[in-house]
Amino acid sequence: MKVILLGTAAGGGFPQWNCACALCARGRRGELPARSQECVAVSGDGRDWWLLNASPDIRTQLLAAPALTPGPGPRDTPVRGVLLTDAEVDHALGLAVLRGATGLTVYAAPPVRGALSAELPVRGLLDRYAPWDWRDATAPGGFAVAGGLNVTAHPVGTKAPKYAHAPDPDAPWVCAYRIEDPATGGALVYAPCLATWPDGFDDLLASATCALLDGTFFSAGELGTATSSAGAGQSLMGHLPVAGPGGSLAALARHRGLRRIYTHLNNTNPLLDPSSAAHAAVREAGVEVLPDGSELVL
Numbered sequence: 611m612k613v614i615l616l617g618t619a620a621g622g623g624f625p626q627w628n629c630a631c632a633l634c635a636r637g638r639r640g641e642l643p644a645r646s647q648e649c650v651a652v653s654g655d656g657r658d659w660w661l662l663n664a665s666p667d668i669r670t671q672l673l674a675a676p677a678l679t680p681g682p683g684p685r686d687t688p689v690r691g692v693l694l695t696d697a698e699v700d701h702a703l704g705l706a707v708l709r710g711a712t713g714l715t716v717y718a719a720p721p722v723r724g725a726l727s728a729e730l731p732v733r734g735l736l737d738r739y740a741p742w743d744w745r746d747a748t749a750p751g752g753f754a755v756a757g758g759l760n761v762t763a764h765p766v767g768t769k770a771p772k773y774a775h776a777p778d779p780d781a782p783w784v785c786a787y788r789i790e791d792p793a794t795g796g797a798l799v800y801a802p803c804l805a806t807w808p809d810g811f812d813d814l815l816a817s818a819t820c821a822l823l824d825g826t827f828f829s830a831g832e833l834g835t836a837t838s839s840a841g842a843g844q845s846l847m848g849h850l851p852v853a854g855p856g857g858s859l860a861a862l863a864r865h866r867g868l869r870r871i872y873t874h875l876n877n878t879n880p881l882l883d884p885s886s887a888a889h890a891a892v893r894e895a896g897v898e899v900l901p902d903g904s905e906l907v908l
Contacts (some may be wrong), residue, residue, distance in 0.1 A: 611759060611791035612653045613798060613820075613906040614678075616661075616671035621700030623667065626877040627698060642882055645902050647669055647700050648802055648874040650822065653688075654791050658757030661692045662787065662800050664704030670676040674903060685873035686856065689712045691715035691755045693747065693763075696784045696803055697722040697730065697771045700872075703734050709739040711887050717747035719763065721781040725774050747785060760790045766801060766808045769848040785856050788814060797908030802874040807861050817863050820908050823858060825872025825899070827851045828879050828888045849874075852881070852892065859895055869906075870897045 622629070624645040625637035633637045636642045637750055647665035665671065672678045672689070689713045694701060705726075708714065718726070723744055727733045736742055745753070752762035753832065767784030770777035777783070786801035797818040801811075804824040815821055826849035827833065851857045852872065862870050875881055880888035881899050892899060 611908045614651040615904045620646035620876040637728040654758035663701040668704035694718040697725040715743040820869040
């Protein structure tokens, strides 16, 4: 299985267009590498590619990945569809950029499909260009996708997007995916949004060879500190911080045999700076922070 990290930043990218925090200022000066909004491409055969989320930066991301070059026909594309982890704007708006492509399949949990039909109605818009196949990612038993990969979705959160009106507080709004290549035995767990460390998540990681995990915030109070905004802490954003006794880094210490990579980095996160103490702590723990465009083979 081939994996390309098309983008590794949280919503807004890095540097963020409307932010003058210290890290964004350094990014604008070229002192830190820019990152586009989080998105991944996976393939089992190098010909059929599936997008994990569809960021608003998807056009630039696809153009930067030679493996995703269109052809041989004038409108042929190796992209077969999209697996959505949630209905957040930064993970779904890229669908509109893909309009007009024929034969794409979108997998998502039922509340996500409902939100994209009614409240952020991109599904109706897209079907006017070229009908797509919209499927339930959480159907029992998982599903196989073109290219020889087997996929299972695992609900990991109930955080609905802000635009959702009166959402069901118990619905599976956020999913992680386990993607396995039966030919090699390689398995990827993709979980860019984790509000907590869910029950059963350790077992899911134990069955994988690599994990791409939520690294949005390094610390719980980071957002408020960086932007001088009182009350803008992690609890309002729905992301488990990396650091601290209850953070994801401590939990990942139980999985040292697993390749572990943080993604979805917020523009305030010190992990964006390779010379920071935060980056050193994560590196010392054996967890990686990779740049946009990184390629993995599982």
